[in-house]
Structure formats: C-alpha cells, structure tokens
Amino acid sequence: xxxxxxxxxxxxxxxxxxxxxxxxxxxxxxxxxxxxxxxxxxxxxxxxxxxxxxxxxxxxxxxxxxxxxxxxxxxxxxxxxxxxxxxxxxxxxxxxxxxxxxxxxxxxxxxxxxxxxxxxxxxxxxxxxxxxxxxxxxxxxxxxxxxxxxxxxxxxxxxxxxx
Amino acid sequence: xxxxxxxxxxxxxxxxxxxxxxxxxxxxxxxxxxxxxxxxxxxxxxxxxxxxxxxxxxxxxxxxxxxxxxxxxxxxxxxxxxxxxxxxxxxxxxxxxxxxxxxxxxxxxxxxxxxxxxxxxxxxxxxxxxxxxxxxxxxxxxxxxxxxxxxxxxxxxxxxxxxxxxxxxxxxxxxxxxxxxxxxxxxxxxxxxxxxxxxxxxxxxx
Numbered sequence: 001x002x003x004x005x006x007x008x009x010x011x012x013x014x015x016x017x018x019x020x021x022x023x024x025x026x027x028x029x030x031x032x033x034x035x036x037x038x039x040x041x042x043x044x045x046x047x048x049x050x051x052x053x054x055x056x057x058x059x060x061x062x063x064x065x066x067x068x069x070x071x072x073x074x075x076x077x078x079x080x081x082x083x084x085x086x087x088x089x090x091x092x093x094x095x096x097x098x099x100x101x102x103x104x105x106x107x108x109x110x111x112x113x114x115x116x117x118x119x120x121x122x123x124x125x126x127x128x129x130x131x132x133x134x135x136x137x138x139x140x141x142x143x144x145x146x147x148x149x150x151x152x153x154x155x156x157x158x159x160x161x162x163x
Numbered sequence: 164x165x166x167x168x169x170x171x172x173x174x175x176x177x178x179x180x181x182x183x184x185x186x187x188x189x190x191x192x193x194x195x196x197x198x199x200x201x202x203x204x205x206x207x208x209x210x211x212x213x214x215x216x217x218x219x220x221x222x223x224x225x226x227x228x229x230x231x232x233x234x235x236x237x238x239x240x241x242x243x244x245x246x247x248x249x250x251x252x253x254x255x256x257x258x259x260x261x262x263x264x265x266x267x268x269x270x271x272x273x274x275x276x277x278x279x280x281x282x283x284x285x286x287x288x289x290x291x292x293x294x295x296x297x298x299x300x301x302x303x304x305x306x307x308x309x310x311x312x313x314x315x316x317x318x319x320x321x322x323x324x325x326x327x328x329x330x331x332x333x334x335x336x337x338x339x340x341x342x343x344x345x346x347x348x349x350x351x352x353x354x355x356x357x358x359x360x361x362x363x364x365x366x367x368x369x
Binding site: 003004005006007009010011013014016017018021040044045047048051052055080081083126 | 178179180181182184185186187188189191192193196206210213214217218221249250251278293
C-alpha cells in the first residue's frame with residue numbers, strides 16, 4: 001500500500017506552499033504570519049476531517065456519550081487516517097482529552113529525537129484540523145492543539161467547548 | 164470494543180479517500196489564494212513536479228524496475244505499475260503517434276475527482292493538474308523530458324479523462340553519476356596503464 005506515500009508528499013507540499021504564500025519579502029516570519037499559516041492549514045484539515053468522518057460513520061450505530069466518541073476517534077478514526085491507534089488517552093472528565101501517539105505518522109519521516117523540533121508545529125496543524133473537523137461533525141465543538149517534546153511522539157490536546 | 168468488528172472498511176480505500184479529500188482541500192485553498200484558474204493550474208503543476216521528483220525514488224526502490232529501453236516501455240510501466248501502485252487504477256495506453264513519441268493515458272475513474280463537482284465559474288481549471296506535474300517531475304529524474312497535459316477531462320464534460328504525453332528529448336547527464344563515473348574512471352586508469360606500459364617497454368628497448 002503505497003498510497004500513504006502520496007499523501008505524505010502531498011502534505012509536505014501543502015505545508016511548504018502555505019508557508020511560501022504567507023511569507024512576505026522580508027525573509028523572517030513574525031509570529032502573526034506564522035499564526036496565519038497555522039490557521040490556514042488547520043482550516044484545510046478541518047474540511048478533510050468532516051469529509052472523512054462522514055464516510056467512516058456512514059453505517060455505524062450512534063454514540064452513547066462524549067467518551068464513546070473519543071474512543072472511536074482514538075481507535076477507528078486514528079487507524080484509518082494515521083494507520084495506528086492512539087497509544088494513550090487521558091481525560092479529566094471535564095471535557096479535556098489528551099491523545100498520545102508515540103509514533104505519529106507525519107513525524108516519523110522528519111526526525112527521531114529533538115532535531116527539527118521547531119519545525120514540528122507546521123506539520124501538525126493540518127492533523128489538528130482533521131481531528132477538530134471530525135469531532136465537529138459528531139456534534140462536538142472543540143479546540144485541538146498538538147505538542148511535541150520528542151519526535152516522532154506527539155500529544156494532541158482536545159478541549160471540548162461547552163455551549 | 165464491539166464497535167471495531169462491524170466497521171471493516173478497506174483501509175486502502177480509506178487512505179485514498181484521505182488523499183482525495185486532502186487534494187480537494189488544497190485545490191479549494193489555491194482557488195482562494197489566486198482567483199485565477201490559470202495560476203491555480205500552474206501552481207498544481209509545480210507542486211506535482213516537486214512530488215514527482217521525490218516519488219520516483221520511492222517508485223524505483225519499491226518496484227525494482229530498471230531503465231526503460233524505449234518510450235513504449237515507459238508508457239507501460241507508468242500505466243500498469245506506477246498508476247496501479249499509487250492510485251490503484253490502471254489507465255489504458257492508446258493513440259500512439261506514428262513516430263512513437265506521443266501517447267495517451269485514458270483514465271476510467273480518476274480517484275482524485277471522487278467527490279468533486281466543478282462550479283461553473285471555474286471552467287478553465289484543470290482540477291487534476293497535479294498528476295501532470297508528478298509525471299513530468301518523475302520522468303525528468305530518469306533523464307526524460309516529457310510534455311504532459313490533460314487533453315480531456317470528465318469533470319469538464321468530456322466522456323473520458325485523457326492525459327496526453329509527448330516525449331521531447333533525452334536529458335544528457337552533466338555530471339556522470341554512479342556507473343558512468345565508474346566507466347570513466349576505468350578508462351582513465353586503462354589509459355594511464357597503457358602509457359606506463361609503453362614507457363616501460365621503450366625503456367627496456369633502450
């Protein structure tokens with residue numbers, strides 16, 4: 001199954017395109033521009049996540065509660081999108097979830113350690129968007145952020161917004 | 164969990180859906196960024212080129228296919244091996260030019276356009292133009308300059324999707340790499356040895 005390679009290359013091209021597009025001539029990007037890039041990538045991911053969850057839950061029974069949804073995201077959804085299950089799911093039972101993936105597929109090609117750690121955010125924004133989009137179509141508005149302390153391990157923090 | 168069992172969706176299919184959807188998001192973003200179809204086409208081609216340049220390495224490593232003898236063989240490899248490997252389809256190769264330097268790939272079902280409908284105001288958008296860039300970039304890395312473009316597209320109302328490929332020229336290697344270098348080196352050593360031999364034999368004669 002080599003399709004994943006194609007996705008990985010496409011993802012890299014998307015990231016570099018978005019960064020080139022937002023970058024002004026002065027070379028170094030300031031934090032505002034960087035934030036814009038992240039949000040563009042995040043929004044692209046959001047739409048993709050919505051599409052995937054539609055396809056994935058086409059004929060599945062409805063979910064019991066929030067935790068049930070999160071479990072589904074960690075198992076089935078993660079397997080389909082990132083080709084492995086989430087290694088660890090933690091929650092404070094107040095709407096905050098931490099999903100830890102020890103070998104996140106989009107980081108494995110980058111580094112195995114602390115090298116390029118500063119580059120990690122731009123390769124995670126799209127994935128954060130995917131998760132947020134998926135949750136959104138399951139009826140949960142959320143904020144998803146990612147945090148890396150050592151590659152290729154990654155923690156996604158999901159904060160469910162209570163209405 | 165009991166949930167797992169009843170959802171045996173083919174993972175290969177899902178992955179290609181992820182690719183399709185991501186590609187869709189990219190095209191949407193490009194349309195926002197440029198507002199001009201021509202520019203979007205150009206960008207897609209450029210990005211495809213960047214992918215192709217890398218993808219060829221993955222392809223050669225996985226498929227263990229060597230150098231193609233002629234353009235017909237190239238066409239076969241592209242359609243039967245490469246497309247099959249990466250997109251899961253096998254386009255048919257047709258419409259050869261008499262000189263054998265031009266052919267068409269007919270795509271029955273292009274996975275890039277699975278959930279796509281083109282709005283009316285994007286009539287000149289070549290939605291799958293990334294593919295052209297990929298093909299061009301990949302072939303350039305194996306010393307073939309090829310012109311690739313969409314001749315027909317089902318998205319724009321044609322009956323089939325047709326990619327037309329035209330061989331331009333073989334790219335000469337500026338810096339002999341790998342085996343060629345070895346050959347050069349050998350001949351160089353051979354010449355030197357011959358010179359020494361001549362010198363020695365002349366000395367011996369004297």
